Amino acid sequence: MSDLTSKDAEQDKQIAVLENYFGSIRERVIGLEERMTRKDDYDRLEKSIDELKGRVRLLEKWVWGAGAVIAAIIVIAGIAANAQEVENGRYGSPQSEELLQF
Secondary structure, three states, rough: OOHHHHHHHHHHHHHHHHHHHHHHHHHHHHHHHHOOOOOHHHHHHHHHHHHHHHHHHHHHHHHHHHHHHHHHHHHHHHHHHHHHHHOOOOOOOOOHHHHHHH
């Protein structure tokens, strides 16, 4: 019978350890549920999301503005280069014809 009592004692010990372990897990789950159901946490998260969206919109405006400025600079530089080529007689101006006659 001592084998049975020792086996019972060992099983009782294992049951106590498992009850303690699952009890602590249950407490942690209940704590997490309480934290997840808090309204102020959701409000804080929504506020953070709205703030991040605002910052992204601001950055998008800056990028679009910089792109517009760069495009304008390229167009102006192209027009200036074209005007300089016309001024220098590249497109069949009389200056090049006079040089050929001499």
